[in-house]
Amino acid sequence: MTRPQATAVGFVAVLLWALLALFTVGSAPTPPFLLNTLCFAIGGTLGLIWAAATGALSRLRDVPLRVYVFGTLGLFGYHALYFSALRLAPAAEAGLIAYLWPLLIVIFSGLLPGETLKKGHIIGACFGFAGAALIITGGGAGFSATYAPGYALAVLCALTWSGYSVLSRKVGTAPTASVAVFCLASAALSLPMHLMFEETLLPQTTLGWAAIAGLGLGPVGLAFFVWDIGVKQGDIQLLGTSSYAAPLLSTLVLVIAGVAAPSFTLLWAAALITGGAAIAARASLRQ
Template structure:
């Protein structure tokens, strides 16, 4: 597989994640843990079919060991539980935008790793991203609404969870993409147990609701994990990282086109600020990498 092909495959994950909020809304009133269980079961089934079709696929799926599996399961399970919960108790467009602070947090947290440091671009980008979150929470002249405070808090925790997972995953090294199958299946099992203990079972309403739930498991909470993993390991990471900052805009646009969210100037401003903040912070990281790379140093040192 060429680098360009892997990059194109990875980009499909961004397009699928742009539909995450829309399909989550459509799957109501299925509770978060039950939705987690169903979607990850579908996502795990996709992985099993893929492993069966590839020689040695199941061996590669089990190769990384329990620490990697436990870490990946925690990241996927935690992120989606928080995300589904946030969109059940707060306006989906607003909660979704707050959750999409994760690209910005990834850049900020990576700047705290050994050998890295935060720069002015990181700080400015963070301020723009937080300004976007403030706009979406307090916009339309309504100020902060306690009714949706829990949802906004869950969305913020969601962004922190995925960004922390992404940065910490660097310490585990590379693992075969097939292991994502176990992440999904283990997350599904955890969700089933927690759902039976904590939630009342509910099913989607009508054909559209069922289609949304199935599409959620097939795409944003299924195929996207595998295509993103391939893109990260074999494609152009810088290009994919930059493209991911369009996700808040694409997600908001999908909700507006589906008439789930109103196209207000506050929503547009928030999406632009969050995307711009993440892109600016990423640009600071790329410039720092160029300055510290061996090629950027003169022959005389």
Template sequence: MTRQSATTIGFLAVLLWALLALFTVGASEVPPLQLNAVCFGIGGSIGVIWTTASGRWGELKGIPLSVYAFGTVGLFGYHFLYFSALRAAPPAEAGLIAYLWPLLIVLFSGLLPGERLRPLHLLGAALSFAGAALIVAKGASFSGEHGLGYALALACAVTWAGYSVLSRRLGTIPSMVVTVYCLATAGLSLLAHLALEETVWPSTGMGWASMIGLGLGPVGAAFYVWDIGVKRGNIQLLGTASYAAPLLSTLVLILAGIAAPSTALIVSALLITTGAGLAAYQSRQTG
């Protein structure tokens, strides 16, 4: 697999994450940790089918337990910290801080062997972050009383960036290992749900369809293609391009009649596109 094709596959995760808001709205009746448990259960089932169909279960037996622990901490830790941040701080502020992870991926990637972090990578990531902030942080007003929530959101961003960048060091580990990550995350999410939430199931067919859609796409297949991208693709470009997710997510909501278009959306699109273009240009220049 070439670096370019792996990058393209990784970007499929960004496209799938663009459906996250739409499906989350549709499944809003379900408590977040319960939703997490169900969706990662579905996501793990995708991996079970993939691994069984390809006859590659044997490849998972020799993988160290530390790798499984790493992936589970990455997936479960990110989502648990994110939901905790939303409980401890307003969604706009928590969301903005949590969405530092693409920028952190670009920064952290400079520490990887064989990777070169250049000025246009940084400028592109910063511009794209500014574009995403116009959407994610609409109406945000930071206050000291929500310091714990902000800290949790930052920990969330660091966790996902760290997981993504360190996955690069596991390039020889097959991406079907995400199957175990998902199933373990589903189990931990179920335990957290039983301890912290009341069980509520969707009351409509649309709610059930949205929950299943989340498990199949944004909280399922997305993690498999992301694993391929960060292990074998252009990680700086993927990090910068990830800022397209909130933009595309908002466009999907507009098409669904849930949100209205705005000037901020146009400015955001220009900033994110420019940022991604700069990162792509820098990557071509440096090979």
């Protein structure tokens, strides 16, 4: 697979993640760790079936344990934080804060050996975080302590996924099929956490179960496999640039579905985050 082809495959994950917030809201009242368990079990099982069908199953025995630990912590940590954030704060606002990860990927990529952090990266970061601040303060209406825990988890969510994506370069020789093990291990970690800290609540409607199935098949399933190909074999900075479509697409989906109301605050925040990301990406591409 060529570098441009791998980058294009990775972009499929961006399109799938545009549905993540909508499906997460639709899966209510399922608590975060139980949702993690169900979705990762679906995604991991399908991944193993794919690995068996393509003959990649035997290669999983040769993957070092540290790679499995790294991948599991990345997937489990990100989604536990993401699902929790959307339960504790409005979906559109928490989702946009979490989508600071494309900007952070560009910045972290610039800090890797052989790369430099340019002025454009700094300016882009300021724009992006200005957008996040606009969301948190409600467009100048004041900080809402009610949603502070959700906003904080969304910030941690962005840091977790950007760190996982950039550091995936360090384990570039691990087969993409290993993502199936990441998923199943994340499900296994989530189940005891659910049993210890959460009440078992499941959707009461067919639509709710469809949302969980949709998460497991797409945003918490196929997306990880195509993203793994993209960040390991493609142009990670160009892929990061394309990822900046995710917050706008995600918010647009929420508005169309009637989950979030369109507002100028949301519009300006999306513009700031996306614009800042584009500035940072331009600096990286020039480099």
